[in-house]
Amino acid sequence: MTPVLLLAAEKESAEVTDWAARAGWVVGLLLFVALVYWLMREGWKWRGTLQSDLPELPTAPPRTGAARLSMSGRYHGSTTAGQWLDRIVAHGLGTRSRAELTLTDAGIDVVRPGATDFFIPLVQLREARLDKGIAGKVLTEGGLLVVTWVHGGKPIDSGFRSDHAAEHAEWVDTLNEMINKTETEGAR
Secondary structure (H helix, E strand, O other), rough: OOHHHHHHHOOOOOOOOHHHHHHHHHHHHHHHHHEEEEEEEEHHHHHHHHHOHHHHOOOOOOOOOOOOEEEEEEEEEEEEEOOOOOOHHHHOOOOEEEEEEEEOOEEEEEEEOOOEEEEEEHEEEEEEEEEEEOOOOOOOOOOOEEEEEOOOEEEEEEEEEEOOOOHHHHHHHHHHHHHHHHHHHHOO
């Protein structure tokens, strides 16, 4: 036989796809992904249980006064102050959402559509600063407005990003001025 005929004789048909084995792998992979998501959900719930000592979030009083500043943007979450990876999930503080912030002489009113609204009284505010990150969100330097406040004896950092980042500096200056004024009046 000629070499060409030998090569043609040695060719075999293509292997038939084993659909049962392929379906088994797909089902196994889907079950693994479902298990991972379930474990993540249980971890989130466990973190909330560990933080259950945090009291309910304050709500805005009926009269807060005239708005000094307002901002529309995103709420990126809250962490234990100084520990930007220790996310607080209790009472909905771990839920990212759109946010409308209003600063009055009484404090900061945080309205979050689809999530729990809360109010940060002026006497609980400790500091405002520009930062680059908070649990799960890292931005350029100064891209995040971080407000430090105390709730239930626990210092908390809450991160906000305005739709117009140029507003951040004004918020930091105004908040720190108000905090210093409150501390000075409280020391008398």
